[in-house]
Every structure is written in C-alpha cells, then in structure tokens.
Amino acid sequence: MNNLIISSTEEDAGKTTVxxxxxxxxxxxxxxxxxxxxxxxYKKKRLIDYDAKLFKNVLNLDIExxxxxxxxxxxxxxxAYSQDVIKDKITDRVKELASGYDGVIVExxxxxxxxxxxxxxxxxxxxxxxxxxxxVACGTRTNIVDDLSAAxxxxxxxxxxxxxxxxxxxxxxxxxxxxxxDDLEAMDLNVLGIIPEIPEFQLMKMSxxxxxxxxxxxxxxxxxxxxxxxxxxxxxxxxxMLRTSKFSKKRKLIVTGGDRSDVILASxxxxxxxxxxxxxxxxxxxxxxKADREGIPMIVVPLDTYEAAKRIERMDKITTVEDDxxxxxxxxxxxxxxxx
Numbered sequence: 001m002n003n004l005i006i007s008s009t010e011e012d013a014g015k016t017t018v019x020x021x022x023x024x025x026x027x028x029x030x031x032x033x034x035x036x037x038x039x040x041x042y043k044k045k046r047l048i049d050y051d052a053k054l055f056k057n058v059l060n061l062d063i064e065x066x067x068x069x070x071x072x073x074x075x076x077x078x079x080a081y082s083q084d085v086i087k088d089k090i091t092d093r094v095k096e097l098a099s100g101y102d103g104v105i106v107e108x109x110x111x112x113x114x115x116x117x118x119x120x121x122x123x124x125x126x127x128x129x130x131x132x133x134x135x136v137a138c139g140t141r142t143n144i145v146d147d148l149s150a151a152x153x154x155x156x157x158x159x160x161x162x163x164x165x166x167x168x169x170x171x172x173x174x175x176x177x178x179x180x181x182d183d184l185e186a187m188d189l190n191v192l193g194i195i196p197e198i199p200e201f202q203l204m205k206m207s208x209x210x211x212x213x214x215x216x217x218x219x220x221x222x223x224x225x226x227x228x229x230x231x232x233x234x235x236x237x238x239x240x241m242l243r244t245s246k247f248s249k250k251r252k253l254i255v256t257g258g259d260r261s262d263v264i265l266a267s268x269x270x271x272x273x274x275x276x277x278x279x280x281x282x283x284x285x286x287x288x289x290k291a292d293r294e295g296i297p298m299i300v301v302p303l304d305t306y307e308a309a310k311r312i313e314r315m316d317k318i319t320t321v322e323d324d325x326x327x328x329x330x331x332x333x334x335x336x337x338x339x340x
Contacts, residue, residue, distance in 0.1 A: 002103035003131030009147035025335035028102035037069035164190035193338035219291035
C-alpha cells in the first residue's frame with residue numbers, strides 16, 4: 001500500500017490541486033482521506049468537506065461522505081476523542097479506505113502545523129500510518145526557501161523524512177531553478193514538480209459562492225454554473241455606477257441590498273454572472289421574473305453588504321466538483337508537471 005500525506009507550508013498553497021494532479025496522473029488507483037475537515041458545507045443535513053466531495057466525484061470513490069473526515073473543529077475533536085482513540089481511529093480508517101485501492105492520498109489541514117493539538121498534523125499522521133510526506137510550497141523564491149527551511153528543521157528534529165516538495169503557483173520557473181534549487185538541494189529536498197501560476201484557478205462559480213454564504217437562491221437557478229471573475233459592490237447611485245469601468249466588466253458578481261431595485265435592474269442588463277442580495281430583503285416579483293428569464297442567479301443572504309463582500313473576497317478559490325474547467329486544467333496542466 002502506498003499512502004501519500006500531502007501538506008503545505010502555508011494556507012491556500014494548493015494541496016488539493018496537487019493531490020488531484022497526482023491521483024489523475026498515476027497508474028495507481030488512489031483513495032482519499034482528510035482527517036481534519038477544514039472546508040465544511042452542509043448537504044442534505046450532513047456536514048461534509050468540499051475537498052472530500054471533489055475527490056469522491058472525480059475519482060468515482062464508492063465511499064460514504066462521513067468516512068473521509070473524523071472531525072471539523074479542534075475543540076470537538078479534543079472533547080470526543082483521547083489521543084489513543086484518535087490513533088486507533090486513523091489507522092482503522094486508513095485501512096478501511098485503502099481496501100480495493102493501491103493507496104490513500106491523505107490531505108492535512110491548511111499547513112503542516114495545523115491540527116497538532118489533536119494529533120492530526122502530518123508528523124503525527126506519519127507516525128500512525130507511515131505514509132510518505134509531500135509538501136506543497138508557493139510564493140516568491142525567498143518565501144519558498146524560508147518556509148521550507150522551517151519545515152525541514154521541524155521534521156528533521158522528529159526524524160521524519162520528506163519524500164519531496166511541489167512548488168506551486170510560481171511566477172517564473174527559470175527564476176526558481178536559478179536561485180532556489182541550490183538552497184533546496186542543501187536541505188536534501190527532492191523537487192517533484194514546478195507548477196506555474198494559473199489565473200483561471202482564481203475563478204469561482206455562483207454555486208460555490210452560494211454554498212459558502214449559506215444563501216437562498218430566489219431566482220435564476222439555471223445560472224448557478226456562471227463563472228465569477230470580478231466582484232462589484234453596488235452601494236452608489238445607478239448613474240455613478242454605470243460610469244465606473246469596473247461595472248462594465250463581464251462575469252461580475254454584484255453585491256447589493258435587496259431593496260436596491262434600481263441597482264438590481266441595471267445589473268441584469270450588463271453581463272452579470274449573479275447577484276448577492278443582502279439584509280435578507282427580497283426584490284419585487286417582476287425583478288425575480290426577469291432574473292429567471294436571463295438566467296442570472298439572485299441569492300439572498302442575512303449579512304449586510306459590507307460583510308457579504310468581505311466574505312466573498314476572503315473565500316478560498318478552491319476547485320469544486322462543479323468546476324469542470326478547473327478539473328480539466330488539473331489533468332492537462334498540473335498532472336504532467338508532477339513526478340511522484
């Protein structure tokens with residue numbers, strides 16, 4: 001059995017993308033496990049992890065959602081399980097998930113430190129299942145070298161080997177090779193792949209934004225696959241709004257109050273991907289009907305406009321099962337660059 005423990009040096013480094021790239025390029029048949037779920041959503045009254053949903057669907061894993069994670073919150077995990085119980089639970093779950101597969105891709109939390117207090121960090125997982133650790137690093141060459149230096153010292157102190165590193169979202173592969181490889185070789189790190197920055201991975205679909213905001217779709221259900229590239233807060237007058245260059249951009253998401261009928265109507269005529277209507281206010285029925293005809297989703301949320309816009313800006317630009325264009329890019333542009 002070949003288990004890979006995939007962790008990263010920082011949040012949003014691209015662990016899930018790299019793990020998916022490995023799974024799709026390998027001749028081996030991998031299962032998936034994410035002990036600490038850190039991207040939870042509710043589906044049919046069940047708490048599941050977005051990354052687990054992605055792997056289950058893309059790899060056609062015949063596994064129940066509940067099997068992919070053992071918890072979603074530090075305090076709840078600590079309250080529910082002792083350290084011995086966590087160890088038994090992890091080893092038993094990995095054996096169960098590996099049944100019928102060549103190995104398991106085990107994805108950790110947001111970075112290699114996350115989950116340490118409940119023994120769900122990569123070092124603790126390594127001691128339980130003896131999988132090979134792959135670290136994903138991103139950023140400038142200086143950040144990559146600094147972050148990996150700290151990680152290597154930590155794992156070396158515990159006598160835990162690192163199989164290798166994948167350098168993700170790099171601005172210049174040539175720059176990395178010329179100025180970072182000597183430092184990485186001095187750390188005895190094997191570079192398993194260099195992946196450039198791919199702007200399309202920053203795009204989101206309206207369905208994902210709705211899930212993350214726990215919103216209610218009141219119109220335009222057919223447009224939930226619309227892709228969002230730009231975000232615009234409709235807080236000014238319509239005349240001023242129409243004069244701004246940002247409002248003229250395509251594939252934009254408008255965040256505005258549900259009582260701003262003027263802004264909403266203007267948005268429905270300007271290549272909008274969708275609208276987030278704040279303060280739990282529903283627009284008039286004729287506006288809802290127009291949104292339905294245009295296939296522009298309207299999502300009502302209880303948040304105020306500022307809070308809703310802030311949450312959308314901070315959302316992880318993750319790959320979801322609905323993002324077929326991203327999954328194809330993983331196959332075509334990520335998988336060939338990783339050599340496990």
